[in-house]
Amino acid sequence: MSNSHDAMWEKLNLDLEAHQGLLEVLGKFYGDIYMSQQGRLRGMEYLDFVLSEVHGLRIKELQDAKAAGKKVVGTFCVFVPEEIVLAAGGIQVGLCAGAEIGTGEAEKVLPRNTCALIKSFVGFKLARLCPFIESCDLIVGETTCDGKKKAYEIFSDYSPVYVMEIPQMKNACDRELWKSEVLRFKSQVEEVTGNKITADALKDAIHLVNERRRVLQRLNRLRAAVPTPISGRDVLLINQISFYDDPVRFTSKIGELCDELQDRVKSGDGIVPDGTVRLMLSGCPMAVPNWKMPFIIESSGAVVVGEESCIGTRNTRDLVDEDSMSLDGMIDAIVDRYMRIDCACFTPNTERLDNIVKMALDLGVKGVIHYGLSFCQPYLMEAYKVEKALAGAGIPMLAIETDYSMEDVEQLKTRVEAFVEMTR
Amino acid sequence: MLDISELQDNDKKVAGIYCLFAPVEIVRAAGAIPVSLCGKREQPIADAERTLPPNLCPLIKSSYGYAVTDSCPFFSASDFLIGETTCDGKKKMYEFLGRIKPLHLMHLPYSASEPHALKFWHEEILRLGGFVEESTGLEINRDHLGFQIRIHNKIRKLIRKISRFQAAEKPPISGLDMMSVMETKSFFVNPEEYISLLLEFIAEMEPIAASGFSPFQQDAPRVLLTGCPVAKGCEKTLRMIEECGGAVVCMENCTGVKGLDLLVDENEEDPFLALARRYLQIPCSCITPNDGRLALLDQLIDEYRIDAVVDHTWQCCHTYNIESRIVGDFVEKIHGLPFIHVETDYSNSDVEQLRTRIEAFLEMARWNSSACAQMRKPYTQA
């Protein structure tokens, strides 16, 4: 990445030297994991470019937008309704982080036994390595898991955090609670942006985000074709970038990529040899640049053809109903759609089990790998039930518990290979 | 402590509860007896680990282990269970527990200070009322609920009064003994009889306290034990502190004084709302932000003339573990007192390491206390 962005990064109070180091390491990883692939779609060049400029040109775009009066809202969870932010003329970016960065800093304020994702975003902030965090006008947290909930209290010593209460259950009273929180969020966003949300603006925003979901749904349908036309790694990257990139441009570019993919499917071109075991990933999300698990899986004789987590179908499966014309009706539609998210923070969350089994059967996968971040209690505890549910449908599951470090790569490879052998 | 036969010989239903957030007044007003089922021993944990991941709070594993092996007479005696969406571990454990006995889950709003929270929790209390009524077949009579509210307020005040004996310059009983006394508040069948017992105890204690007797050395550092609950069976840390010469004069946790100062408004027209208001203020770390805890610690540090604070948390308790930093900063920076965070489990594998830390910490506390002696309120010499 060019150093022409140094001035911008300096203004954002980044630790320039450490940041340069980070970019170099990122570049190398990307080369090893992504560029080494054979037969990639031409459309992936866009993603390569976005990733290479994720701290560069994209940040510049955000800074230019801010100079023109737009506000940037940073979030850590797919629960935060992007439609509200867009309708108020804002830009929403995901701040979840996927690298072991600033761990030393983070561990001064957080216990070591905290999930890697949380330590990562706190670490990025404290080590001054994330231009996205520094570009935010509003940072939104939520009461999802214990770790995040309390981490926001610590984080707010450094940057104020607006916390949304996410319901823990899905009864009627919980829906009402969620609706009141969505409305409270709406007021907060209107205050920060200085724009009142109109019915027209919200309608457009809903449509925009739905279109992005639709293109990712299309991608999911195409990638499931046999022979597999695109690697799990590439689809993961696309999903990860959907949290950072401009929604209009992203949707358009991925649409083009899907067209290319469609041709490939038609001509029966696969990117893996025949007989490669098709697997599905389930569980905790993988934030950029966490590519460890799909890389291990795809180096062990298998290919990932679906993800159930927040960087997969949990995020893209459901659309917001576009029928209503009134502001209140649209808010209701948003409330309803977001209540369908089946995160393990919810209890009893039985719909997640059904969703996973259905997805695995639809994809016709040979097995499911459940990915749990160490210390993530909700997902680790649900893994037991997910395994039973899949066993009931005759689908084997491998439960992996890991973090962002590279220490256990060999052990994970052995397990994944053994699982692949098992499923053949 | 409660004799299991008292529960069994009763014709009343028994409600197993796991948390201070469970409104016991509602349970009793519907004619059931609440009994605490929190697991305190290591023994059932191995069985719990067949279903629950090993990296989980020992209290949760122990509680579940008792249930799944049916080795706790109180669990066996329970007709139904009440749980709450407090921490992730409990929340997900209840999903498994609910398969063993009927379990009603209350949805606790985490942002307790936000306007929506009270209304929401009020409805949850009403919903609980409905569930308990159905389980017992008895309707909650408003007058009876009012009576339970008054009597439980009285109980809280009495126990708080008992805890204050330890605020004296010469605490008359050990922290370990006080812990046993405090534990009884989760295990009584008849509130009026319990009140008589408490009054008797106070009457016995008063002369002892007046005599100036204390099981502690003159220079024993006065320790506030905060964090996760401790009880007989998992009292390792408390015992260690006192074995090493400290005096645990106050416990700011669910076993101790947490919530005892929070009384239900007896004049509020809607008793359910009054209950909601009171229970929502309980300063548990699952609440965000948990300002109530710092306020309570502030008050207790002064009241008990604390020399040092030990924050004891169970392994894998994310909420108390992360909050420890906030508490530590408060204790060290605002009160200038030594602070240590101890994270452990129910096993005895770290007893020696714990001893070393606590001994060193108490040495620090002694030094600090004598160094700060001038700055403190003069003791009235006995």
Place this chain on the structure above:
Amino acid sequence: MQSQPEDETVAGIDIGSRSIELVVLNPDGLLRSAKAPTTFDPLGQCQRLMEGIDGSRIIATGYGRKLFAESFRQVNVSTITEIQAYSLGARFLYPEAKMVLDIGGQDTKVISLSETGKVLKFEMNDRCAAGTGKFLEFMATALQIPLESFGEFALRSDRRIQISSMCTVFAESEATSLMARGERPENIAMGLHLAIVQRTFAMLRRVGLATPLVFAGGVAQNPCVIKLLEEQLGQPLKVPENPDMVGALGAALYGENYRTVDV
């Protein structure tokens, strides 16, 4: 089937962190079996073990299988994981086996098998020395007992004591303090064996205890571990004559099946 004799031999090689085992099969049965310590030159050791078996198919398993496959390119080599290898080997020796336990030098594996011998579920402990052969090796050194007789030594205990430390390093400190307090070393040894068996049992339960249970790997030569496991299990274990060869056997069998399928 009508090809030269060399083509009919299949070799399985299990390259572990402490030892390398080799099993060579031909249609008549076992042709050769051999074992060597891994040392710092595993490839050299493999070379020595494999003298005289060029041209046949080799299946490599274990920790060093990838290294082997990359280095011995001139030969016909494939790799399988130890999970697969141990399940094939155990099932061959005990056709009714429902579960395989392998406590090796540096890791422990538990595998549950279906009716048809397929791997149903597995769990590995390869991140922590406690619960592996390493633990016993470490403790035998601490008590100055040769590893090969550590099990028998422990069986001479007259009471059972509980070692509370979870960690190998701390367990050693605990053992030392017990010695200092005058506890009989045989009893300490028994306590240490109990600790490893308790950890193993937790793993077995998580995967779903089932019998017959085949106990393989280096530690299956320890009579004290066998006795304690059988006590907990309530029935005898199936312990092969050469428990540390099961992986290599399984790898060789895999090669055989593969070859037959080809034809």
